[in-house]
Every structure is written in C-alpha cells, then in structure tokens.
Amino acid sequence: MLSMAEAQAVENIADLLYDFLPGSGNMKTAFPLAAERAGVGEFWLGGSKRPAIVQLLKATLEHRRHRFTSLILEIVQQSMTWRRGKGNPLTRGEIDRLNTLLPGVSFRIPDLMAFSGKVAGKAAWARGLFVSNSGFTQEGLEAFGRGRQTNLICVDGLDLYEVLSRRVSLVHVLEEKARRAAETNRAYVPVRELTLFGR
Numbered sequence: 001m002l003s004m005a006e007a008q009a010v011e012n013i014a015d016l017l018y019d020f021l022p023g024s025g026n027m028k029t030a031f032p033l034a035a036e037r038a039g040v041g042e043f044w045l046g047g048s049k050r051p052a053i054v055q056l057l058k059a060t061l062e063h064r065r066h067r068f069t070s071l072i073l074e075i076v077q078q079s080m081t082w083r084r085g086k087g088n089p090l091t092r093g094e095i096d097r098l099n100t101l102l103p104g105v106s107f108r109i110p111d112l113m114a115f116s117g118k119v120a121g122k123a124a125w126a127r128g129l130f131v132s133n134s135g136f137t138q139e140g141l142e143a144f145g146r147g148r149q150t151n152l153i154c155v156d157g158l159d160l161y162e163v164l165s166r167r168v169s170l171v172h173v174l175e176e177k178a179r180r181a182a183e184t185n186r187a188y189v190p191v192r193e194l195t196l197f198g199r
Helices: 004-019 031-037 047-063 065-085 092-105 111-118 136-145 159-167 170-184
Strands: 126-130 152-156
Touching: 004 047, 004 092, 004 170, 031 047, 065 092, 065 111, 065 126, 092 111, 152 159, 152 170, 159 170
Parallel strands: 126 152
Antiparallel strands: none
C-alpha cells in the first residue's frame, strides 16, 4: 500500500501524464499499449482516462515496482511520437516537471534526461543529416517529406564526390541544401543542382 505522500505524488504524476497519450483508440501510441509493452498491461483498466492512469501507476508501484521505470519511459517514448504527429510536441518543461515529481514515489530516471534533449527544445529549424552512399529511392524521399515540413537533409555518395573533387565547402553545401529543403520540402537536392560552385 502506498503512503499518503506517494499517493499524492501519483495524483500529480497522473495530472502531468494525462495529455501525454490517448487512453484508447490508437494501435501505435496509447496508455494501454505503453502499459502492455512495459509488462503491466493488466493494470490498465480503461474507462475514464485520469482514474485509469492513477490506477495504472498505483498498481504498478504496489505490485510490480521494478517495472515502473519501464512504464514511464514507454509512456514518454510513445508520447514523443503521438504529440509530434498532433503538432503539439512534448516539451522539455514537461519532462523536467516529470523529473521533479518522480522522487515523490522514490524514483529517479536518468534516461529521462536524454529525452529532455530530444523533445521540442529543438529549434523549429533544426535539421537531421541522412547520408547514403548508394542514393535514395523515390518512395523513401517522398516519405521523408510527407505530411509536414521535412526536417532532414539528405546527402548521397555522388554529393560527397562532388564536394571533394570540386573542393566545395561542405558547410556551404549543407546550408544550401537546408535552404532548398525549406523552400521546396525536398529532403534531397543533388549538389549538381545547387548554385554554389566557385564559392
């Protein structure tokens, strides 16, 4: 049985987690799926969402305490995907708040600090670099930009050859690719199509 202080901490954590995931209706990201993947699926009773979250947390702490960290990490991982898809990414502030609440149930989860760097604290203009020596399929490139502004810049082996053989600054190439990606939503624009030779 939880102490009064732990029970209050569970209530506070449940309040915070409420908007992290849906209670049902999604086969990829939802509280029941997170519970199942963490090995505590039987503790998700469904029904009204907030009481179900409280029950899930309490039952995990009381009956399978060693799975509590896995449950919280699974909820956060799924929330990153679900919230980004809704256009309301998980924030660093929410992860920080979770970190301040967890000691109330005698937990610290260092891995949450890694998530803190991955969530929406990134600038909207942040980009990832995807390098493929053998090029990209058309289907893959379409998938990179489907449905939202692409946040990837793609470079292939021929691009790298062009940079090295023509002695073009890789920094200038990436800046130009980022500009083109922002203008066209195309993750991959070949170096030979960029207007930067002679720089």
